[in-house]
Amino acid sequence: MPASQETLDTIALTRAEYDLIVEKLDREPNEVELGLFGALWSEHCGYKHSKPLLGLFPTTGEAVQVEAGQENAGVVDIGDGLSIVFKAESHNHPSAVEPYQGAATGVGGIIRDILAMGARPIALLNSLRFGPLDDARNRFLFDGVVRGISGYGNCIGIPDVGGEIVFADAYSGNPLVNAMCIGLLRDGELMSAAAKTPGSVLLAVGSATGRDGIHGASGLASRTFSGGDDSEMRPTVQVGDPFLEKVLIEACLEAAKSGHLEGLQDMGAAGLTSSAIECAERGGTGLEINVDAVPRREEGMTAYDVMLSESQERMLLIVKEGHEGPVSEIFERWDLHVSNIGTVTDDGIARIFENGKIVAEVSVETLVAAPRYRPGGTRPAYLDALHAQPLPSEPNPEMAGQLLLNLLGSPNIASRRSVYRQYDHEVQTNTLAKPGAGDAAIVRIRGTQKAIAIAIDGNGRHAYLEPYTGGAMAVAEACRNVVCAGGTPLAITDCLNFGDPTKPDVYYQLEEAIKGMSAACEALGVPVISGNVSLFNESAGEAIYPTPVVGAVGLLLDATTKLTAGFTNQGDVVLLLGDPTTGLAGSEYLAHEYDQVSGQPTIDLAAEASLQKLVVALADDRLLHSAHDSADGGLAVAIAECAIIGELGFVGDVPEMDRWDAALFGEAPSRIVVSCASTDADVIIRRAAELGVPAERLGEVGGQRFTIYDDLDLPLADLIDAHANGLDRALGTA
Amino acid sequence: MSSRFAIVVFPGTWSDVDWHHAITGVLGAEADYVFHKQTDLSGFDAVVLPGGFSYGDYLRPGAIAHLSPVMRSVIDFAASGGPVIGSCNGFQVLCESGLLPGALMRNQSLQFRCQPQHLLVERSAAPFTSMTKAGQVISIPVSHGDGNYYADPEILESMEANGQIAFRYCDATGAVTEAANPNGSLHNIAGVTNEAGNVLGLMPHPERVVEPELGGTDGLLFLRSMLDALHEHAV
Secondary structure, eight states, rough: OOOOOHHHHHTOOOOOHHHHHHHTTTTTOOOHHHHHHHHSSSSSOOTTTTTHHHHTTTOOOEEEETTTTTTTHHHHHHEETTEEEEEEEEHHHHHHHSHHHHHHHHHHHHHHHHHHTTTTEEEEEEEEEETTTSHHHHHHHHHHHHHHHHHHHHHHTOOOEEEEEOGGGTTTTTTEEEEEEEEEEETTTOOOOOOOSSEEEEEEEESSSSSSTTTTTITTTTSOOOOSGGGGGGGGGGOOOOHHHHHHHHHHHHHHHTOOOEEEEEETHHHHHHHHHHHHHHTTEEEEEEGGGSSSSTTTHHHHHHOOOOOSSSEEEEEEETHHHHHHHHHHHTOOOOOEEEEEOOOOOOEEEEEEEEEEEHHHHHTOOEEOOOOOOOEEEEEEEEHEEEEOOOOOOOGGHHHHHHHHHHHTTTTHHHHHHOOOOOOSSOOEETTTTTSSSEEEOSSSEEEEEEEEEOOHHHOOOOHHHHHHHHHHHHHHHTTTOEEEEEHHHHEEOOHHHHHHHHHHHHHHHHHHHHHHHEEEEEEEEEEEEEEEEEEETTOOOOOOEEEEEOOOOOOOOOOOOOOOSSTHHHEESSSOOOOOTHHHHHHHHHOOOOOOOOOOHEEEEEEEHHHHHHHHHTTOOOOOOOOOOHHHHHHHHHHHHHOOOOEEEEOSSSHHHHHHOOOOOOEEEEEGGGGGHHHHHHHHHHTTTOOOEEEESSSSSSEEEEEEEEEEHHHHHHHHHHHHHHHHOO | OOOOOEEOOOOOOOSSSHHHHHIIIIOOOOOEEEEEEEEOTTTTTTEEEEOBBBBOOOTTTTTTTTSSHHHHHHHHHHHHHOOOOOOTTTEEEEEHHTTSEEEEOOTSSSSEEOOOOEEOOOOOTTTTTTTSOOTTTTEEEESSOOEEEEOHHHHHHHHHHHHEEEEEETTTEEEOOOOSSOOOOOOOOOEEEESSSSSEEEEEEOSSSSBBGBOOHHHHHHHHHHHHHHHHHHH
16 A cells, blocks of 8 residues: 555655655555665655765865765874774754754764774864854753753763854754764774675664654654744654763774674664665675564564664674674673674665564665755845845944954854863863864874864855855865864865755755865865765744855874964064955854845955965974964954963054955955064065965064054953853853 | 872773873873772772763762772772872762762752863872972862762861861962852862872862873872872882
């Protein structure tokens, strides 16, 4: 009997997709089989609307050992017999419904992706978006998400070293929670999530399986919100147990080193279904799963429930035949239960057994062959209107000081200390640059001279105003942040957060952003090694800003060449590297002061590449004392942040523009503020000229005032106060 | 003979590796991990109970861990005068096991706090603080959600009288103020000892500040004090 519309709605498959399944099977699927298809053909697992576009990303490079899409995360070589594994993943929809557990399980999930590669997780970051804090619901979401990240991450002993938080109307009701995890891998310890050898045994370890999270991938992550009461969705959000995850990490890493495993896989979105089927797909095999052997949390669960549960903290081990005993011993030492739930077969068929009977029998190839859609986009009409929108008239120059203080204290620019002090950012004792110190976190690689710099960044407002440019700018800024820490960018990961791709406007945004990101990757020589796509981010029919978020990892061959943002020495010279020209397009200044989102952001990728190359070279030669990119709030805010972090004043000037407010607060990319010994300034300017990078002397570090000639002159203490307490003031907790 | 530290590992412990690095990589002494199911502490000169979330802090921080087999041996080790230091979760386990008086409750803010922290040294005494001076201000970071020290008034009074308060939270000048207290601890208490002085519990993390590139080296004051005491003892 054909599936009812109600059934299809529950698993979020269309009638046409159902018909395609019937055609491929040459029969109607039964209920369990339909559940498998619903999960694997969901947007979340099947990448139906994004896969053709993701093919545009450059994915290869000299250092790349595992490319995007091959495994749970990408891998890059850093020499000394070591590799770095990293990936970012979104948990937007669960966090919108239940912020604490949504964020907590987002952290848990990305850690298991890294663990599945056999790597020791060494750092976490997160990129968050919320609606404005003057709304009680947004405050609730913000508070819950931060507590969830804190509650889960702190328990598990992985430092949360950095991230970003942005507030804008477009995220009201649909917050973004993107988590990134970085792991360290020794040569020879790389694990694959592949079941290659028929006869190998499938062992489930970790948490027992409950009814939580059923339809998480299909029903929750792959649809939009009504804008009304979404509390009925709550049972699709899972509950995390970070203690169990911590123990799982230790036991799985021990097992991975034991030589008894053929593969290791996280049971994440779509649970056992996607983890097992993906392993079979990668290995070119089939498998048999006996659901009766899967430990349950409650009675009365069906094969359907067991296969689709998204209970957290579960891993799937593919164990070499006959090696189950020693593997079980490792897990039992950690008081973890191991269950033999099936075997790998050679016929390419996934067979699910319950009570000795086959309850599903479908070829792996068919299950993973989700349809691909490239519906085509239309350039949204709003773009021309916003590009042409007139700027507000130039304010009275006497306002400059007050405007700078306003911006420093605004929710998007103010210090994040009240958030990051809730995250353990020091455990593992390798954090060389802590949150708030610079543009990227720096984590040393013990046993070597090396360190890695890590940043995560994205600007939805820029992408909204020009999706192609916004995509390119996200890649450029994440890499620029790494460069400002002294690191050479190695590779990136991404979370593509967009609305409903079946709408031509949204599809246009998605396609253009990916094209822009790809162009930036090519220009900067950084491949994409992992990532995830989160579509249908809409609330009450309104899409979020198109928000490509990019996580970048860079390498410092010598950790002692690291840079942070704060000024370090009285009398140092402050320089601006990069083309100083800027307008006010897409600026925080326009958004915060005039509630205006307008203009057409631009980026020159060749100039960006030269700038980044220059700063890395200067850092390597120890010519710089600090580096900070000019981003949100523009040049005046960037210099002020250097002064605030270093607790040292500044006296100087900024390059003149056609409007004084653009000169201070314009947000053209590809500009870096550096400080250096006064004796080195000329060398730096000459080196910049050799690479064709404009360089300009801005002023000098010193004193306890912040002075930009003709514009403003403030006590440094006023800047520090505005910046330190801005977020608490917005939350009403100051 | 070089000194050997036992680093106890409960399920959920995460500062174990950091202590191991501080002791073996920086201090140059010997250290071994002791899994919570082990009971043999022979051959060890000192015991470290590191930070973390043993058993996920479920029920109460330290409440389940103190029932682990290894803790009977730790209690015997302490009774025979061996030095035992518990930091963060280790402090909580020491209180739960009765080796130290008092209890650690949720931070008053109800939030986790990870930040640099000034501490006022109350006593310079072997085996933990001989390298410091009474009244010295040191900087050791905190990272905890349950560090709010509580003891009954009469117990607190006797602890003060016995000199069992090892450190108090203070500001950069050494002033013991409410603003400098990260968790609401009574009397700004950051660390306490038993009456005999051979068991120390503290919420801050000395193992995190043993190298200048990590932001300080005040943590070495503890480790060097302990090493010094062990050498004295051996001679």
